[in-house]
Amino acid sequence: MQRGTLGQWDTSIAGGEAVRAFVPAPLPPKPPLALDAPRLQRLERALLALGRLDAIAALLPEPDIFLYAYVRQEAVLSSQIEGTQSSLSDLLLFELDAAPGVPLDDVVEVSNYVAALEHGVARLREGFPLCNRLIRELHEKLMARGRGATKAPGQFRTTQNWIGGSRPGNAVFVPPPPQAVEPCMAELERFLNDPAGPGALVKAALAHVQFETIHPFLDGNGRVGRLLIAFILHHEGVLRQPLLYLSLFFKRHRAEYYRQLDAVRLSGDWEAWLDFFLEGVAVTAQDAVDTAHRLLALFAADRARILPRGRAAPNALRVFDVLRHRPVANIKLLADRASVSFATAARAVEALEQLSIVREITGRARERVFVYGGYLDLLARVGGEA
Numbered sequence: 001m002q003r004g005t006l007g008q009w010d011t012s013i014a015g016g017e018a019v020r021a022f023v024p025a026p027l028p029p030k031p032p033l034a035l036d037a038p039r040l041q042r043l044e045r046a047l048l049a050l051g052r053l054d055a056i057a058a059l060l061p062e063p064d065i066f067l068y069a070y071v072r073q074e075a076v077l078s079s080q081i082e083g084t085q086s087s088l089s090d091l092l093l094f095e096l097d098a099a100p101g102v103p104l105d106d107v108v109e110v111s112n113y114v115a116a117l118e119h120g121v122a123r124l125r126e127g128f129p130l131c132n133r134l135i136r137e138l139h140e141k142l143m144a145r146g147r148g149a150t151k152a153p154g155q156f157r158t159t160q161n162w163i164g165g166s167r168p169g170n171a172v173f174v175p176p177p178p179q180a181v182e183p184c185m186a187e188l189e190r191f192l193n194d195p196a197g198p199g200a201l202v203k204a205a206l207a208h209v210q211f212e213t214i215h216p217f218l219d220g221n222g223r224v225g226r227l228l229i230a231f232i233l234h235h236e237g238v239l240r241q242p243l244l245y246l247s248l249f250f251k252r253h254r255a256e257y258y259r260q261l262d263a264v265r266l267s268g269d270w271e272a273w274l275d276f277f278l279e280g281v282a283v284t285a286q287d288a289v290d291t292a293h294r295l296l297a298l299f300a301a302d303r304a305r306i307l308p309r310g311r312a313a314p315n316a317l318r319v320f321d322v323l324r325h326r327p328v329a330n331i332k333l334l335a336d337r338a339s340v341s342f343a344t345a346a347r348a349v350e351a352l353e354q355l356s357i358v359r360e361i362t363g364r365a366r367e368r369v370f371v372y373g374g375y376l377d378l379l380a381r382v383g384g385e386a
């Protein structure tokens with residue numbers, strides 16, 4: 001629906017020049033969203049896919065295995081949108097205190113994203129509301145180390161920013177003036193917690209655009225805005241684990257994603273955005289379900305290959321169990337977690353190497369690092385790396 005501009009243009013000073021900055025009207029849109037039959041079907045399809053994802057996550061024998069891998073893969077993808085070069089194995093190497101193959105700043109940013117996600121989950125679990133304080137805390141974690149440390153971590157901006165273009169005057173979009181950020185974010189917080197507001201999925205769709213339009217931080221608005229979607233769905237009880245990440249969908253359809261953000265601002269077409277968003281949710285949730293199934297099938301197949309190894313099988317299986325949780329590991333970590341001696345873990349790894357389940361990646365004789373290749377390959381395929 002074309003509503004025209006839902007908001008107002010204020011004059012703001014940026015980089016010494018006067019620009020027209022956009023202040024969005026508070027949510028929900030007026031007139032209300034047109035939820036016609038085809039759109040309701042899309043909504044239903046997306047909710048159904050989310051239900052399947054929630055069910056599989058709840059039914060998995062060890063849900064944290066899936067969450068661990070999925071959260072890290074999302075961190076990599078979301079940070080890649082921002083421009084970092086690290087891969088999942090770089091992140092896992094970094095977490096192991098081993099040198100990753102990319103600049104440290106890149107992997108630190110990905111690691112910050114994991115920290116922000118885990119922080120948000122822990123906060124919500126302890127009953128903290130989905131509020132602006134939490135949003136600022138997420139930003140603080142995201143920007144804590146590396147390049148972002150100079151970008152006012154955890155604070156709403158006090159200067160004018162802009163999107164696209166070399167200067168404010170030729171920017172694609174100039175978000176609200178700094179003095180409007182607090183009031184706009186207060187309105188968004190009210191909307192997020194309004195019991196009379198829309199259902200979780202529509203709420204997440206609307207809130208994401210509004211957040212990006214306000215652009216309350218100096219940097220990291222994309223990543224925090226994407227986290228917000230997962231947290232809204234989790235907080236509203238649609239997903240027991242924050243397992244839905246649209247980064248890959250937004251990355252694959254970046255031009256369309258940006259076009260839709262612009263269309264909301266320029267013509268008030270929230271419905272076109274909602275359709276795009278719902279498509280993303282349905283596709284992403286289905287992909288996540290497929291990945292969980294593939295992961296389970298991989299584990300079962302590899303386990304079946306280990307079993308015939310006779311006397312070596314029990315220890316190899318113990319070490320294999322650890323690798324399912326930590327697909328990049330050294331012998332010490334494997335020995336500690338499998339509760340076996342260093343020598344036993346080393347022998348077990350040798351057996352897994354002979355089966356081509358693990359491979360050594362450093363080429364060194366000492367402080368070797370082993371990866372569960374099938375697992376990493378599977379997640380790399382999800383991220384479009386392979």
Ligand SMILES: Nc1ncnc2c1ncn2[C@@H]1O[C@H](COP(=O)(O)OP(=O)(O)OP(=O)(O)O)[C@@H](O)[C@H]1O
Nearest residue numbers: 081082163173212213219220221222223258261262
């Ligand atoms: N024309 C636009 N109108 C509103 N928001 C936009 C527009 N173009 C891009 N955005 C949003 O701005 C985000 C980028 O903002 P910012 O650079 O602060 O975040 P980031 O997390 O560092 O980057 P990225 O999202 O690229 O990872 C995009 O992800 C998108 O959500």
